[in-house]
Amino acid sequence: MSPKTLYDKIWDAHLAHEAEDGTSLLYIDRHLVHEVTSPQAFEGLRMAGRTVRAPEKTIAVPDHNVPTTPDRVNGIENPESRIQVEALDKNAKDFGVNYYPVNDIRQGIVHIVGPEQGWTLPGMTVVCGDSHTATHGAFGALAHGIGTSEVEHVLATQTLIQTKSKNMKVEITGQLRPGVTAKDITLSVIGRTGTAGGTGYVIEYCGEAIRSLSMEGRMTVCNMAIEGGARAGLIAPDETTFEYVKGRPHTPKGAQWEAALTWWKTLYSDDDAHWDKVITIKGEDIAPVVTWGTSPEDVLPIDAIVPNPEDFKGGKVESAKRALEYMGLTAGTPLSEIEIDTVFIGSCTNGRIEDLRAAAAILKGKKIKEGLRAMVVPGSGLVRAQAEEEGLADIFKDAGFEWRLAGCSMCLAMNPDQLSPGERCAATSNRNFEGRQGRGGRTHLMSPARAAAAAVTGKLTDVRQMM
Amino acid sequence: MEKFEKLTGIAAPMPMINIDTDMIIPKQFLKTIKRSGLGVNLFDEMRYDDDGKEIPDFVLNKPQYRETEILVAGDNFGCGSSREHAPWAIKDFGIRCVIAPSFADIFYNNCFKNGILPIALPQEQVDVLMKDAEKGSNARITVDLEAQTVTSSDGESFAFDVDSFKKHCLLEGLDDIGLTMEKSDAIAEFETRASAERPWV
Numbered sequence: 187m188s189p190k191t192l193y194d195k196i197w198d199a200h201l202a203h204e205a206e207d208g209t210s211l212l213y214i215d216r217h218l219v220h221e222v223t224s225p226q227a228f229e230g231l232r233m234a235g236r237t238v239r240a241p242e243k244t245i246a247v248p249d250h251n252v253p254t255t256p257d258r259v260n261g262i263e264n265p266e267s268r269i270q271v272e273a274l275d276k277n278a279k280d281f282g283v284n285y286y287p288v289n290d291i292r293q294g295i296v297h298i299v300g301p302e303q304g305w306t307l308p309g310m311t312v313v314c315g316d317s318h319t320a321t322h323g324a325f326g327a328l329a330h331g332i333g334t335s336e337v338e339h340v341l342a343t344q345t346l347i348q349t350k351s352k353n354m355k356v357e358i359t360g361q362l363r364p365g366v367t368a369k370d371i372t373l374s375v376i377g378r379t380g381t382a383g384g385t386g387y388v389i390e391y392c393g394e395a396i397r398s399l400s401m402e403g404r405m406t407v408c409n410m411a412i413e414g415g416a417r418a419g420l421i422a423p424d425e426t427t428f429e430y431v432k433g434r435p436h437t438p439k440g441a442q443w444e445a446a447l448t449w450w451k452t453l454y455s456d457d458d459a460h461w462d463k464v465i466t467i468k469g470e471d472i473a474p475v476v477t478w479g480t481s482p483e484d485v486l487p488i489d490a491i492v493p494n495p496e497d498f499k500g501g502k503v504e505s506a507k508r509a510l511e512y513m514g515l516t517a518g519t520p521l522s523e524i525e526i527d528t529v530f531i532g533s534c535t536n537g538r539i540e541d542l543r544a545a546a547a548i549l550k551g552k553k554i555k556e557g558l559r560a561m562v563v564p565g566s567g568l569v570r571a572q573a574e575e576e577g578l579a580d581i582f583k584d585a586g587f588e589w590r591l592a593g594c595s596m597c598l599a600m601n602p603d604q605l606s607p608g609e610r611c612a613a614t615s616n617r618n619f620e621g622r623q624g625r626g627g628r629t630h631l632m633s634p635a636r637a638a639a640a641a642v643t644g645k646l647t648d649v650r651q652m653m
Numbered sequence: 654m655e656k657f658e659k660l661t662g663i664a665a666p667m668p669m670i671n672i673d674t675d676m677i678i679p680k681q682f683l684k685t686i687k688r689s690g691l692g693v694n695l696f697d698e699m700r701y702d703d704d705g706k707e708i709p710d711f712v713l714n715k716p717q718y719r720e721t722e723i724l725v726a727g728d729n730f731g732c733g734s735s736r737e738h739a740p741w742a743i744k745d746f747g748i749r750c751v752i753a754p755s756f757a758d759i760f761y762n763n764c765f766k767n768g769i770l771p772i773a774l775p776q777e778q779v780d781v782l783m784k785d786a787e788k789g790s791n792a793r794i795t796v797d798l799e800a801q802t803v804t805s806s807d808g809e810s811f812a813f814d815v816d817s818f819k820k821h822c823l824l825e826g827l828d829d830i831g832l833t834m835e836k837s838d839a840i841a842e843f844e845t846r847a848s849a850e851r852p853w854v
Contacts, residue, residue, distance in 0.1 A: 199851075202843035203836050209818040211836060213843050215854050223736065225686035234830070239840075243854075251684065266684035273686055310854065317735040317759060331759050333737035334688075335766035343833045345840055349816060381671055382729035382755055415732065417758050438853035446853045481671050501670035501727045508669075598734075600680045607703070619675045619733060621698045 189456035191353045192422050193388045196328040196453070200311045202345055211345040215310040216327075218296045219246040219283065219337070221274040222600065223315030227338035228277040237281065239344040244283035245305050248274050249295045250600045252288050254563050254590035259289055267601065281341075294566025294592040297321040297534040301405065302566055304434025308423035308450040313340055318534045318616065320411040324404035325431070326423035326453050328388070331412060351417045352462035354387035355455075358395035360469040365650040367474075367544070368403030369536060369614070369633035371395065372410040374472045377485030379465065384416030387463065390455060391421050395469035401430040402540035409535045410616055413482040422454040476521055476646055477618045477631040479509035484618070488636070488648045492519045512620055513628050514608065521646050524630070528611040529560040529641040530623070531634055532590075533597040536614035537565025539572050541634040545614075546578040548638035548652055554586040555644030561588040561603070563595040585641070599624045612640035655768035656826035660749055661795040662722030664786035665712045672726055673733035674760060678742040691738055692745030713746070717789035721746075723796065725779060725786045726753040730771075731760025740767045750796050752803065754779050765819045768826065770798060772813045781805060798824055 190198070203211040217240075224246070231237070238244055251267035252258060262268040271288060278285035284305075286293045292303065297318055300306045312322045312329035315337040322329035332346065340346055356375055376383075389411050391404075399407065404421050411419025428447060431437050438446045473487035484506075486493070494517040495506035510517065515524070531537075531545050542564065554560045562582045564570035570592055573579050579589050596603040597615035605611055605627025614637050618629040630646060639647040682694045700711045707714045713721060724743070730753040731739060740763045743751070751764070752772045764771045774782070785792050785805040792806035798820060804810040822829055833840075847854065 199847075203839040205818070207817050209816075211833060211840070213840070213847065222683050226688050226737075229686070236830075264684075270684055270686060307853070309851075315735060315737075317733065331735035333735055333740075333759060333763035333766060335737060335763065339830050339833065342830050343837070343840060344844075345833060347818070347829060347833065381732055382757075385729070385755055385758060412759075413733075415729065415757060442853045446851070449851065481673075483671075501668065504668070505670050505727075598680050600683060617673075617675070617733060619673045621679055622675050625679070625698055625703075 189459045191455040191459040191461070192326060192390055192420055192453055193328065193353055194459070196309055196311065197350060199309065208349060210348050210350065212311060212348045214313050214340050214344055214346055215243060216300065216305050216312045217244045217340050218300055218312065218314035218319065219244060220250055220296050220314070220316060221248040221270045222250045223334050224277065224337055225270060225273045226334050227341055228281065230338040231341055236342045238283060238341045241282040243344065244341070245300065246274055246278045246283050247286040247293055247296050247299050248288050250594045250598065252593040253602050254593045254595045256591065258591060291567035291571065294569065295534045295537060295594055297409070298537060298565035298569065301325065302434070302568060304431055304437035307431060307437065307446070308427060309453050313346060317412045318409055320419050321405050321409040321534055323408035323411065323419040324401060324421050325427055326420060328418055328420065330418040351388045352386055353460065354384065354389045354416065354463040355461045356389050356391050357393040357464070357466045358391065358469050359393045359466060360395060361398065362395050362469045362472060365474055365653055366472050367633040367635065368399055368406040370472050370475050372407045373475050373477065373482065373485045373631065374467065376410065376414045376482050377475065378467070379414050381413060381481055381483045382415045384411065384414040387416050388418045388420060389414070389416045391419060396421060397424065400540055401426060402538045405538065406535055410482065413616060423450050474636060474648060474650065476636065478513065478515065478521060479506060480512055480618055480620050481509070482616065482618060482631065484509060486521060488521055488646060490521055492517050492521065494518070522648060524646045525644055526610045526612045526640055526646065527559065528605060528609055529558065529637050530596045530611055530613040530615065531561070531637050532563030532565065532595050533615035534565065535616045536634050537563060537569065539569050541614065542569070542573045542578050545634040545638035546581040548635050548649060549585040549642070550581050552585055552642050554641040558641060558644055560586060560641045561590055563590040564592050566592045596623050598622060612637045612646065654766070654826045654828060657749060657768055657770050657798055657823045659797045659799070660722060661793050663718060663720050663790050664723035664725050664782065664794040665718045665721040666783050666786040667712060667724060667726045668783055670727035671729045671732055674731055674736050674739040675733055677731070677739040678736065683736060683738050688741050689745060691742035692747065695742040695746045720790070722748055723750045723752065723794050724748050725782050726751060728754045730756050732757040735759045737763045740764050740769050744769055752779060752782055765823060768823065770796065770823060772796070772803060774803070774811055774813055778811045781809060
């Protein structure tokens with residue numbers, strides 16, 4: 187047999203049909219569903235008199251629209267948001283899919299709930315009408331976002347029409363320096379490849395620095411594969427993975443666990459597998475970074491200065507000019523002198539327990555800068571409960587942070603959590619696009635510890651000075 | 654789905670790179686449970702000021718581009734969020750074809766499900782079409798899916814690539830769920846085989 191990459195192996199194991207022209211039907215093991223990209227798909231099924239082919243493999247949870255303030259137990263005030271969430275309540279019930287409603291403690295961001303409940307397992311195919319589905323690649327699952335028409339296609343047929351992507355290897359060798367995190371890895375890779383660098387590829391992240399990451403860190407890395415343009419990001423499963431998935435509600439037990447483990451251990455790229463593109467970065471060369479512009483590729487080390495647009499090439503010159511104007515920044519300003527108004531810790535990128543621990547470690551015994559608005563939004567009700575048990579919630583509250591309920595919150599601002607025009611935010615989320623966190627809002631992306639440090643100083647801050 | 658065969662129409666130039674789906678249709682319009690009616694909010698934050706008034710400088714607000722059917726754009730068009738509301742808004746506005754040096758993967762696939770043809774061409778060819786589009790409503794670009802060509806108003810013609818299955822579905826206006834359901838025996842066979850090999854799934 188010819189050598190294969192991990193992606194090749196998962197692809198081959200899920201090929202339900204292949205036409206002569208190479209058009210393939212890929213079988214989907216897990217279909218995650220949220221309220222924003224699914225109503226039209228369920229409506230399409232109803233109009234055509236179709237059912238959900240595998241409701242037991244379909245998992246729904248509302249996350250994008252839900253308010254994160256405690257009063258949400260009384261219902262959602264915004265009528266449009268309420269209608270969307272109610273539509274998901276009804277669709278989940280009518281079509282019999284697994285469901286975590288808004289007031290269930292297991293509710294949260296779909297990409298945090300899936301792994302937490304053991305739905306996401308190595309070697310699976312996982313899709314969701316959400317680009318950050320790439321997160322689940324951390325388990326060695328082929329996971330990617332799809333549009334609403336494809337959501338309907340998967341609901342009806344449990345398959346997806348696909349053409350195979352190319353293979354890209356991103357190797358991070360050696361070890362990270364102190365204060366450098368998974369978020370810095372993933373942002374630095376995008377800074378190097380650009381937001382279109384991964385287009386047409388599935389990325390496998392490997393190397394010692396990746397192996398040393400926890401599952402939470404690996405999820406952060408894979409989460410942003412889409413920001414680099416890749417269809418999916420993958421990390422081969424290992425003991426860290428198996429340890430994480432073991433004993434979760436939907437993880438196999440007993441003899442099935444042993445059988446699963448045997449197969450999972452075959453899920454790696456063969457030594458002589460073919461790669462269409464290879465990128466190697468030394469772990470020790472990765473700096474703690476932040477974004478300065480309006481694209482996730484606008485990445486620089488925290489001790490750098492705001493760049494001059496004229497230093498770029500091609501279309502990026504105009505784009506950088508526009509970004510600086512939008513961000514209200516002047517070329518040459520040290521990034522560490524940029525003052526912020528707001529701090530947002532949360533999202534499917536950095537809303538897991540380890541992220542909250544990292545931020546709390548910086549905040550312990552400190553206060554946020556006066557006048558600053560700061561919020562922590564745990565990724566799920568269970569993450570929230572665990573953080574309360576560990577005393578993290580008290581650290582955040584004592585420091586002056588708002589302690590919220592689980593949801594997507596200010597990452598995309600479809601709910602009441604939004605920036606005002608000109609408001610500048612240190613955010614642990616994934617997109618710094620114009621208007622992403624609210625019309626006119628200015629976003630700087632960074633790791634949870636760096637966002638916590640910014641909350642204390644009121645400026646973009648090199649967290650290493652506070653450790 | 655509406656068929657796409659051949660189109661001759663006004664092309665609007667949008668040379669920006671990395672036009673993301675948040676720009677194409679901002680989040681506040683994602684609360685709809687319908688697919689229609691989003692055209693009025695296409696590029697909303699670039700197209701209207703804080704009071705909801707049109708910004709005259711924005712290309713689609715200019716008199717010569719109000720009937721735009723083709724968009725010529727910069728690299729990496731449609732990046733970011735998977736929201737299919739982006740192609741819904743584009744189509745609802747009346748645009749049936751987007752030409753750019755490259756497209757983000759999910760957006761590219763979403764277009765074909767909605768009767769929109771995304772065409773990737775080398776930068777230098779996009780530059781020629783961009784100049785043509787800048788001439789306004791007198792310069793009409795022709796897109797022929799069957800022949801796989803784009804022709805400028807000056808008659809300069811460029812060939813483009815498109816996946817044969819996607820082309821077939823677009824030319825015929827086919828519903829791909831119906832096509833896949835014809836293969837339900839193959840899917841059922843796969844399910845039997847897979848549940849024997851990986852019963853824990």
